[in-house]
Amino acid sequence: MSEQTNGLQQAAGSFQKEGFQHTEEFCRLNEYQKAAVLDESPACVVNANVGSGKTTVLIGKILYLHLDRNVPLEKMTVLTFTNKAADEIVERLRKIKPDIAPDQVQGFGTFHSVALRMLKNSLPVEEAGWTKEFTVMDPDEETDLAMKIIQEHGLKVKYKNRLKKRLEQEYQNWLEGKAESRYRDDMYRLYQLLEEEKKRQNKMSFADLLRVGEELLRIKAEDSGVERRDEKSGPAWILVDEVQDSDLMQIEFLDALRGGKAKIFAVGDPNQVIYSWRGTGDNMFYLIKHRFGAKELTLPVNYRSNASILAAANRFLQFGNRIQGTREEGQRITVRNHYDPFQEAEYLAEKIQTLHRNGKSYREIAVFYRLQSQSGILEKVFDRYGIPYELSVKKTLKDIPVLNWLVKVLRVSVNPADTQMAAEVLADPGYGEESMYLRMTEFSEETGKRESVSAGELFAYFGLREALHPSSAGYQEDERLVMDFLEKMCASCNKEMESSQGNLTAAVRKFINSSALYGMKTDAGEKAPGDISECEGAGSEPDEKDRTAEPDRVSLMTLHASKGLEFDTVFIIGVNQGMIPLRCKNFEQEEEERRLFFVGITRAENNLELSWYTNPGEPGAIGEPSRYLRMIPEQLLNREDAGKPENVRSGENAGGDGRKSDLHQLRKQVQEQIRLKSEHARRPGSAGMAERGAHLQGETVKKEKEQKEPEVIRVRHRKYGEGILISEDDMMIEAEFREYGRKKFLKAFGEVEVLDAV
Numbered sequence: 001m002s003e004q005t006n007g008l009q010q011a012a013g014s015f016q017k018e019g020f021q022h023t024e025e026f027c028r029l030n031e032y033q034k035a036a037v038l039d040e041s042p043a044c045v046v047n048a049n050v051g052s053g054k055t056t057v058l059i060g061k062i063l064y065l066h067l068d069r070n071v072p073l074e075k076m077t078v079l080t081f082t083n084k085a086a087d088e089i090v091e092r093l094r095k096i097k098p099d100i101a102p103d104q105v106q107g108f109g110t111f112h113s114v115a116l117r118m119l120k121n122s123l124p125v126e127e128a129g130w131t132k133e134f135t136v137m138d139p140d141e142e143t144d145l146a147m148k149i150i151q152e153h154g155l156k157v158k159y160k161n162r163l164k165k166r167l168e169q170e171y172q173n174w175l176e177g178k179a180e181s182r183y184r185d186d187m188y189r190l191y192q193l194l195e196e197e198k199k200r201q202n203k204m205s206f207a208d209l210l211r212v213g214e215e216l217l218r219i220k221a222e223d224s225g226v227e228r229r230d231e232k233s234g235p236a237w238i239l240v241d242e243v244q245d246s247d248l249m250q251i252e253f254l255d256a257l258r259g260g261k262a263k264i265f266a267v268g269d270p271n272q273v274i275y276s277w278r279g280t281g282d283n284m285f286y287l288i289k290h291r292f293g294a295k296e297l298t299l300p301v302n303y304r305s306n307a308s309i310l311a312a313a314n315r316f317l318q319f320g321n322r323i324q325g326t327r328e329e330g331q332r333i334t335v336r337n338h339y340d341p342f343q344e345a346e347y348l349a350e351k352i353q354t355l356h357r358n359g360k361s362y363r364e365i366a367v368f369y370r371l372q373s374q375s376g377i378l379e380k381v382f383d384r385y386g387i388p389y390e391l392s393v394k395k396t397l398k399d400i401p402v403l404n405w406l407v408k409v410l411r412v413s414v415n416p417a418d419t420q421m422a423a424e425v426l427a428d429p430g431y432g433e434e435s436m437y438l439r440m441t442e443f444s445e446e447t448g449k450r451e452s453v454s455a456g457e458l459f460a461y462f463g464l465r466e467a468l469h470p471s472s473a474g475y476q477e478d479e480r481l482v483m484d485f486l487e488k489m490c491a492s493c494n495k496e497m498e499s500s501q502g503n504l505t506a507a508v509r510k511f512i513n514s515s516a517l518y519g520m521k522t523d524a525g526e527k528a529p530g531d532i533s534e535c536e537g538a539g540s541e542p543d544e545k546d547r548t549a550e551p552d553r554v555s556l557m558t559l560h561a562s563k564g565l566e567f568d569t570v571f572i573i574g575v576n577q578g579m580i581p582l583r584c585k586n587f588e589q590e591e592e593e594r595r596l597f598f599v600g601i602t603r604a605e606n607n608l609e610l611s612w613y614t615n616p617g618e619p620g621a622i623g624e625p626s627r628y629l630r631m632i633p634e635q636l637l638n639r640e641d642a643g644k645p646e647n648v649r650s651g652e653n654a655g656g657d658g659r660k661s662d663l664h665q666l667r668k669q670v671q672e673q674i675r676l677k678s679e680h681a682r683r684p685g686s687a688g689m690a691e692r693g694a695h696l697q698g699e700t701v702k703k704e705k706e707q708k709e710p711e712v713i714r715v716r717h718r719k720y721g722e723g724i725l726i727s728e729d730d731m732m733i734e735a736e737f738r739e740y741g742r743k744k745f746l747k748a749f750g751e752v753e754v755l756d757a758v
């Protein structure tokens with residue numbers, strides 16, 4: 001990627017004069033890539049293989065449209081799956097055209113951020129029942145609010161323990177005016193009340209941003225008449241990255257944004273769908289193609305991995321043709337057996353030290369695992385060996401109690417209608433106190449009109465010294481975290497106020513909305529399941545793929561987090577039965593696990609090592625190699641066996657080295673931690689947010705006995721009779737019938753009736 005960036009920089013001079021097509025960068029593209037860049041069909045989807053240059057093509061396309069076809073950047077909307085990806089595209093464009101102003105690329109971002117910006121700036125959000133000052137709520141907060149409404153109104157809602165999922169599942173049906181909920185309960189009444197409450201408290205969920213955005217865009221188009229629409233009113237081009245990760249709501253938003261006029265260019269890879277639990281299905285790519293009558297182009301050639309890795313990857317391909325490579329066979333894939341994760345961690349530490357001594361930088365090396373919990377042993381052993389590492393864990397403000405509370409304080413300050421948050425602030429067991437109420441509700445009046453502000457001033461205004469309890473043991477750390485956060489926020493707000501000539505309240509609202517939408521990184525880098533990257537307001541992240549700019553560290557991350565990255569050497573650990581793939585409930589999950597493994601192995605450029613344990617020690621994992629290892633042809637593999645249980649059990653397999661003699665001790669410590677954790681998990685849970693929220697508002701909440709909800713859902717089919725629901729998504733339903741086995745049906749045909757749970 002950095003090599004590519006250099007190429008772009010060298011070519012930058014000639015861009016201005018002759019356009020993109022005459023640059024070295026364009027000439028470097030292969031024929032498929034060129035065809036995609038130059039295509040100007042009304043709608044085009046590029047079905048791209050892994051590592052085939054999707055990002056390269058997308059950037060090439062933007063440059064071509066802008067420099068050769070004179071399409072202003074402002075007339076392009078570039079929709080990405082993560083905010084980080086949007087930042088990366090802008091950053092790479094800036095390397096070529098350093099004078100790009102922030103205003104010109106306002107249309108570059110995630111679906112949600114683009115919708116948010118339009119609702120704030122150009123769509124009449126008042127017509128939908130909110131005001132321009134609305135704030136953004138996260139999905140947990142919406143579930144808490146729904147739970148509170150259920151309790152207040154005595155609603156009968158089934159499967160409350162899965163309320164978040166249920167809120168998502170039937171929302172579309174309710175919007176379409178269906179008369180009764182799937183379980184014939186009060187779900188539709190809940191939607192109604194929830195909607196009213198969100199309007200009353202002037203806040204929107206993520207789903208609202210897209211839905212309201214879409215509705216208002218459609219109304220706007222109707223009002224002005226699609227044909228007569230002012231050329232200036234919408235984008236001329238919509239470019240979509242990672243289109244396979246879109247969900248149905250995003251597609252509707254896309255359609256409305258297009259307004260029957262803008263051209264669509266979307267790149268994606270159906271083989272890399274790994275987030276279907278969020279409403280994305282592996283059929284999305286094809287759905288988009290048909291919905292927009294799009295031309296399909298392909299990018300078959302992979303530039304990343306050596307031929308052995310690609311040959312293995314081809315075994316896991318689910319859609320499309322074989323991935324073509326450009327590289328020689330290279331190193332075979334190593335498959336290694338270890339006795340257990342402790343032994344492996346030590347092996348990895350030594351191996352990485354050797355690689356480093358032989359000239360490989362740490363940043364070229366990554367270790368992937370299926371479950372976040374697997375990183376603990378590696379961290380401890382790497383610490384002991386002094387190996388620098390970067391742990392990719394999603395750590396957001398919500399994980400730090402004092403910042404979680406502070407953000408709520410700020411949210412109420414910029415939106416006093418938010419009684420849900422106000423209640424949570426005041427009754428917070430750590431920091432809540434009554435005097436905060438006035439400070440929050442008077443913020444706009446008192447301080448919010450200012451044109452610049454400092455962290456110290458805000459700290460004093462909110463009386464945070466008292467709220468954080470100066471005599472408590474944690475005060476200093478809390479104060480440091482709060483000041484750090486406020487400093488970042490004030491820097492962003494001051495900048496915002498200067499450029500927009502707005503006031504402090506509006507600037508804080510923008511900052512807080514951004515952080516709700518993207519999360520805000522508090523620690524080491526992360527690209528987790530979910531569109532999380534650094535909050536817009538807090539400055540942008542370093543280019544993830546230009547890794548030379550970052551500290552030299554080994555990357556430790558889950559397979560999910562590895563998507564979109566590339567490394568010279570990749571270790572995938574715990575490739576055991578029951579772990580990779582994780583135990584699956586249904587065929588779809590199984591297929592997704594396979595795609596996840598595919599994503600993991602295709603991150604490696606030159607060296608790939610897969611390991612399994614004789615004694616995995618993870619619940620559900622079996623001490624046998626995963627069946628995925630049997631799917632890779634033997635001639636691509638180099639099998640090595642490091643399992644020496646007798647040495648390992650003694651904990652002294654390494655002789656005189658003091659670090660290694662501690663291994664036995666470490667093993668005992670970690671096992672004890674695991675035991676304590678599982679005991680803790682078995683204890684009855686503490687009160688949920690919703691209960692706390694209600695309690696905070698002075699209500700007595702009866703802790704409802706956890707209802708034992710039935711797990712089996714019956715269905716009926718005209719021909720196959722009664723059966724059991726296995727899975728369903730927005731399009732398909734799968735059920736099992738005693739006489740006929742498992743069958744799948746298109747929901748649109750309504751052949752399967754879902755009966756009450758038994």
Ligand SMILES: Nc1ncnc2c1ncn2[C@@H]1O[C@H](COP(=O)(O)OP(=O)(O)OP(=O)(O)O)[C@@H](O)[C@H]1O
Binds near residue numbers: 054055056
């Ligand atoms: N025409 C080309 N010639 C040489 N190298 C190329 C070419 N196109 C792309 N590459 C290189 O191939 C690698 C993969 O490119 P890129 O990251 O854009 O692919 P991708 O399709 O986005 O990957 P993924 O599927 O993993 O998300 C990069 O290192 C890139 O520089």
